[in-house]
Amino acid sequence: MCIFVNLTMSNTPVIPQLYVIGAGPGDPELITIKGQKILQQAKVILYDNLANKELLNLAADDCEKLYVGKQPYGDYTSQERILELIKEKALEKGLVVRLKGGDPFIFGRGYEEMLFAREHGIESFYIPGITSMQASGFENIPLTHRAVSESVWMVTGTKKDGRLSADLKLATQSNATVVIYMGMKKLNEIVKTYVDAGNENMPAAIIQRASLPEQRSVRGLVKDLPRLVEEHKLTHPAIIIIGHVADENLKY
Numbered sequence: 110m111c112i113f114v115n116l117t118m119s120n121t122p123v124i125p126q127l128y129v130i131g132a133g134p135g136d137p138e139l140i141t142i143k144g145q146k147i148l149q150q151a152k153v154i155l156y157d158n159l160a161n162k163e164l165l166n167l168a169a170d171d172c173e174k175l176y177v178g179k180q181p182y183g184d185y186t187s188q189e190r191i192l193e194l195i196k197e198k199a200l201e202k203g204l205v206v207r208l209k210g211g212d213p214f215i216f217g218r219g220y221e222e223m224l225f226a227r228e229h230g231i232e233s234f235y236i237p238g239i240t241s242m243q244a245s246g247f248e249n250i251p252l253t254h255r256a257v258s259e260s261v262w263m264v265t266g267t268k269k270d271g272r273l274s275a276d277l278k279l280a281t282q283s284n285a286t287v288v289i290y291m292g293m294k295k296l297n298e299i300v301k302t303y304v305d306a307g308n309e310n311m312p313a314a315i316i317q318r319a320s321l322p323e324q325r326s327v328r329g330l331v332k333d334l335p336r337l338v339e340e341h342k343l344t345h346p347a348i349i350i351i352g353h354v355a356d357e358n359l360k361y
């Protein structure tokens with residue numbers, strides 16, 4: 110069902126649409142060409158904290174740009190308000206872009222927003238983004254490697270209820286590369302999970318602000334991570350990568 114409620118200045122009907130676009134990990138050049146083209150056509154852009162603001166320069170001069178970011182442990186626009194804005198702006202102006210850091214369907218609530226929009230008769234489309242864990246390559250860490258890692262687990266360090274995902278315990282029992290998003294506040298708990306599994310000597314790395322000029326990282330064994338973070342004053346946004354792929358002496 111499509112609702113045509115408004116007319117533009119030139120008397121053509123407004124077609125309410127939502128494009129949920131992945132901005133990539135930070136470097137603005139890592140957005141897709143498709144994402145870039147849609148940004149140029151947007152009437153409204155609702156953008157997140159981790160989407161690079163330089164991407165807003167691609168939009169037309171009359172495009173309305175609204176910040177709806179969530180600062181970790183700080184101020185945020187409620188999800189209810191974001192949903193209201195999607196509906197309001199799409200019905201009023203037409204093409205709305207939800208610009209999200211990384212990939213919108215990876216710990217990003219992008220699909221929820223599309224479902225909401227569709228329930229309200231707004232056509233919705235997904236444009237993928239490079240997720241932040243893929244920026245591990247900028248620190249010479251492949252996510253898989255034929256000799257040491259056959260799979261990758263993406264785990265959240267902060268579930269809806271604030272707790273660390275119980276999946277991490279299962280992941281410690283495999284040879285998989287484990288990438289933890291939103292895990293910096295849970296670092297001690299993460300390390301304890303590996304210690305309890307007898308895997309405290311697994312190679313590991315943490316990359317902060319991956320793909321940006323200010324990218325920084327540490328490498329060591331899992332048990333060393335809290336000390337390394339303290340020494341190098343690392344904070345969020347950062348991804349924690351645990352597995353043999355993070356071994357600096359990895360051979361081909």
Ligand SMILES: C[S@@+](CC[C@H](N)C(=O)[O-])C[C@H]1O[C@@H](n2cnc3c(N)ncnc32)[C@H](O)[C@@H]1O
Pocket residue numbers: 134135159209210211212213214215216217239240241242289290291292316317318319320321345346347348349
């Ligand atoms: C709410 S999640 C969003 C993930 C995003 N949708 C993605 O695909 O990367 C936020 C978390 O992503 C990770 N993250 C996002 N951008 C990052 C970056 N440039 N460097 C390191 N980690 C990043 C951090 O773990 C951060 O806490």
